[in-house]
Amino acid sequence: MSNGSDNGTRALARGVSPLTRALAMAGDGLSGTLMLGFTGALAALGHDGLAFLSGIAGGWLIAMTLIAPHLQRAGHLGPVMFVARRFGSVTAVAAGGVLVLATLVLLAAELTALAMPLRLLLGVDGPTGVAIAAALTLVVALAARSGAVTGLQALLFVPLAAALMLPVFLPALASAGVPVPQLAYGAVLQSISDLELKRLGEELADPVSLKAYLRPFTTMTPSATVMLTLSMALGLAAMPRLLMRPVQAGSAHQARWVLAVGFVLLLLALLALPPLAAAVRHGLLETLVGREPGRLDPWLFDLGRAGLARVCGVAAVSADAVSAACAALPEAPERLRLDDIDLARDALLLALPALGGLPSLVTHLLAAAVAVAALAAAAWLAVALRDDVAGIGVRPPPLAEHPAGETSDTPPLWRRMLALVLVLAAIAGAAAFAATDPADLATLVAWGLAVAAAGLTPALVAGIWWQRATAAGTFAGIVCGVALTVYYIVATRYFAIGFYETWSGLSNAGFGAVADFEAARDALAAAAGEDQAAALAELDAAARRAANWFGIRSIGAGVLGAGAGTLVLLLVSAVTPRPGPSARLLVERMRMPSHGG
Amino acid sequence: MSGTGGADDHDEPGRKLRRLRHLRRDMAAQVEPAYWRSARRSTLAVLFLGSLLLLGVPLVAEQLDAVGVLGIPLGYYAMAQGCLIAVAILMLFAMRRQRDRDRRPVAAGEPGGAHVTSPAMPPAVPHE
Numbered sequence: 066m067s068n069g070s071d072n073g074t075r076a077l078a079r080g081v082s083p084l085t086r087a088l089a090m091a092g093d094g095l096s097g098t099l100m101l102g103f104t105g106a107l108a109a110l111g112h113d114g115l116a117f118l119s120g121i122a123g124g125w126l127i128a129m130t131l132i133a134p135h136l137q138r139a140g141h142l143g144p145v146m147f148v149a150r151r152f153g154s155v156t157a158v159a160a161g162g163v164l165v166l167a168t169l170v171l172l173a174a175e176l177t178a179l180a181m182p183l184r185l186l187l188g189v190d191g192p193t194g195v196a197i198a199a200a201l202t203l204v205v206a207l208a209a210r211s212g213a214v215t216g217l218q219a220l221l222f223v224p225l226a227a228a229l230m231l232p233v234f235l236p237a238l239a240s241a242g243v244p245v246p247q248l249a250y251g252a253v254l255q256s257i258s259d260l261e262l263k264r265l266g267e268e269l270a271d272p273v274s275l276k277a278y279l280r281p282f283t284t285m286t287p288s289a290t291v292m293l294t295l296s297m298a299l300g301l302a303a304m305p306r307l308l309m310r311p312v313q314a315g316s317a318h319q320a321r322w323v324l325a326v327g328f329v330l331l332l333l334a335l336l337a338l339p340p341l342a343a344a345v346r347h348g349l350l351e352t353l354v355g356r357e358p359g360r361l362d363p364w365l366f367d368l369g370r371a372g373l374a375r376v377c378g379v380a381a382v383s384a385d386a387v388s389a390a391c392a393a394l395p396e397a398p399e400r401l402r403l404d405d406i407d408l409a410r411d412a413l414l415l416a417l418p419a420l421g422g423l424p425s426l427v428t429h430l431l432a433a434a435v436a437v438a439a440l441a442a443a444a445w446l447a448v449a450l451r452d453d454v455a456g457i458g459v460r461p462p463p464l465a466e467h468p469a470g471e472t473s474d475t476p477p478l479w480r481r482m483l484a485l486v487l488v489l490a491a492i493a494g495a496a497a498f499a500a501t502d503p504a505d506l507a508t509l510v511a512w513g514l515a516v517a518a519a520g521l522t523p524a525l526v527a528g529i530w531w532q533r534a535t536a537a538g539t540f541a542g543i544v545c546g547v548a549l550t551v552y553y554i555v556a557t558r559y560f561a562i563g564f565y566e567t568w569s570g571l572s573n574a575g576f577g578a579v580a581d582f583e584a585a586r587d588a589l590a591a592a593a594g595e596d597q598a599a600a601l602a603e604l605d606a607a608a609r610r611a612a613n614w615f616g617i618r619s620i621g622a623g624v625l626g627a628g629a630g631t632l633v634l635l636l637v638s639a640v641t642p643r644p645g646p647s648a649r650l651l652v653e654r655m656r657m658p659s660h661g662g
Numbered sequence: 663m664s665g666t667g668g669a670d671d672h673d674e675p676g677r678k679l680r681r682l683r684h685l686r687r688d689m690a691a692q693v694e695p696a697y698w699r700s701a702r703r704s705t706l707a708v709l710f711l712g713s714l715l716l717l718g719v720p721l722v723a724e725q726l727d728a729v730g731v732l733g734i735p736l737g738y739y740a741m742a743q744g745c746l747i748a749v750a751i752l753m754l755f756a757m758r759r760q761r762d763r764d765r766r767p768v769a770a771g772e773p774g775g776a777h778v779t780s781p782a783m784p785p786a787v788p789h790e
Binding site: 122130248321328329656 | 702705712716720730734738743747750753754
């Protein structure tokens with residue numbers, strides 16, 4: 066720890082070129098959760114899943130325009146460091162708490178992603194895989210300096226992107242002769258639409274449950290799509306994982322350059338995700354649907370043994386188990402229907418090589434890439450949190466010549482120890498949270514960014530762009546925003562029955578969902594003994610479908626908190642005394658032209 | 663709230679430094695309005711365009727799907743590739759515009775009341 070936090074902000078700045086920073090940021094963007102979670106979400110949600118990509122792009126854009134260059138000009142400050150300098154220590158504690166919570170959730174996602182290849186290839190169970198992932202992350206986060214993680218992620222970007230594209234590059238080259246899957250997957254999309262119609266005609270897909278892959282708004286309303294994009298964008302823009310590298314650049318222009326070029330690099334990988342997801346969907350419809358239950362490929366049983374595949378309602382551990390389960394169904398299918406197959410969304414990318422008939426070497430390469438990307442991203446999340454917290458109170462560069470990004474003193478020991486404790490707490494909390502298998506990876510990322518959007522973004526934007534923003538207003542805004550977002554996420558996910566009963570007047574649930582809920586409630590009232598647990602689970606599932614305010618999903622809840630927090634911030638700031646001279650000076654410093662770029 | 667931080671806490675005590683600080687604040691008062699207003703306008707324009715691409719286009723995706731690009735419905739293509747590429751171009755464009763703005767001396771009489779024309783005007787953060 067001492068190495069890493071020994072004035073981490075200084076270590077981060079020294080000897081790192083802008084191109085290395087941009088590559089490292091792209092490498093960090095290409096994390097394990099992006100590979101597994103976003104590909105899975107795109108494959109499962111089709112058109113609607115693309116909102117996740119829009120959210121990432123929006124986050125980079127907001128960071129580049131609204132936040133990062135200004136924090137650089139303020140004295141190379143991370144988000145919590147800036148809040149501390151602009152609004153004082155009490156507000157910084159609130160912002161730090163929000164950051165720890167958001168980092169914990171994002172770390173849980175990366176640990177889950179890191180555990181996935183271990184589960185699939187080494188056969189370890191989920192909680193053990195998460196524990197191993199947490200231990201590895203802890204070692205890397207404690208041993209590595211910020212600059213080392215930056216160098217590592219910069220080096221990793223190209224090989225990781227190449228490994229990610231392999232499952233679509235090879236088929237594109239073989240079938241169309243075009244080694245650019247981003248250009249050649251139009252035919253695959255058309256084939257998906259044809260297969261959907263074919264499976265409907267064969268009665269192997271249910272017209273109610275089948276969501277057309279290319280049609281928008283089949284799983285989310287338009288407003289929910291917009292809120293998801295906005296929530297992710299606002300949250301990502303305020304996270305130290307995105308901001309710490311540009312704010313340490315030598316100038317505000319360099320900070321913008323690092324973000325713009327980093328996004329262009331990341332785009333190369335982002336654009337590969339829709340073709341990957343389309344290949345997964347195509348493989349499912351073509352290869353699995355319509356198969357006889359007793360004639361499935363061994364790779365599916367590997368997934369089943371890892372708890373990642375269920376067929377006909379049971380874990381797909383063997384051909385006999387699947388055949389028996391399908392035969393026991395009321396309408397025993399001779400061929401598998403789409404609804405009989407339940408593959409874990411986050412395992413779809415690793416199943417793709419087998420679905421496409423590629424050699425197992427591709428699966429192993431992909432799994433290794435996911436593991437390395439997730440480990441590096443988890444380590445950087447922890448290191449960025451550590452540096453941001455440890456840097457609170459470090460004096461900014463004096464207004465005189467000094468090397469780029471170098472600060473003028475070292476954090477005191479107690480603050481470095483505090484940062485260490487927070488990192489340990491975040492990793493331990495993330496491991497405990499991930500071990501409960503709370504949600505799929507894309508949802509976890511959206512939750513983590515929603516917390517950041519609600520708590521950090523209004524404070525940063527107001528601190529930079531509104532001189533009148535006061536410490537009291539910002540503190541109140543942070544607390545209200547985060548409280549609302551966390552309440553919405555936790556209540557709709559873990560206390561859905563109570564949430565729906567309290568707020569049923571605000572729910573946009575249709576007649577069908579309401580009828581399902583009432584029927585499940587009646588069934589619970591009538592159930593006795595052992596049936597009660599099953600009836601309660603049914604009621605909870607029905608409540609989750611109906612529990613919302615105006616159709617807002619928990620993955621877009623950051624907008625609720627950001628809106629409420631901003632309103633409170635404005636109102637309280639307006640009625641509290643103006644900020645003092647030091648805060649005004651800081652704002653003036655950010656508003657001066659940075660000649661020479 | 664305890665304290666408001668201290669942007670100037672690091673300055674060594676001394677008359678010379680205090681004079682320099684006053685001078686810098688005076689210059690800030692002169693230059694800031696035009697520069698800052700211009701930067702703020704540009705930022706708002708970029709964010710508006712970004713919002714159109716990332717929040718507006720998805721809302722009309724269904725209508726755009728009537729047209730195809732590379733065999734892909736346009737609404738899907740726009741969200742999967744087109745808008746992301748457009749945002750990258752927007753970021754590069756905004757970066758260059760802001761760099762040019764930073765390099766340009768603020769012209770006398772420019773809206774906002776700036777009167778400093780010398781390119782040798784000392785920056786707020788000298789290392790930049």
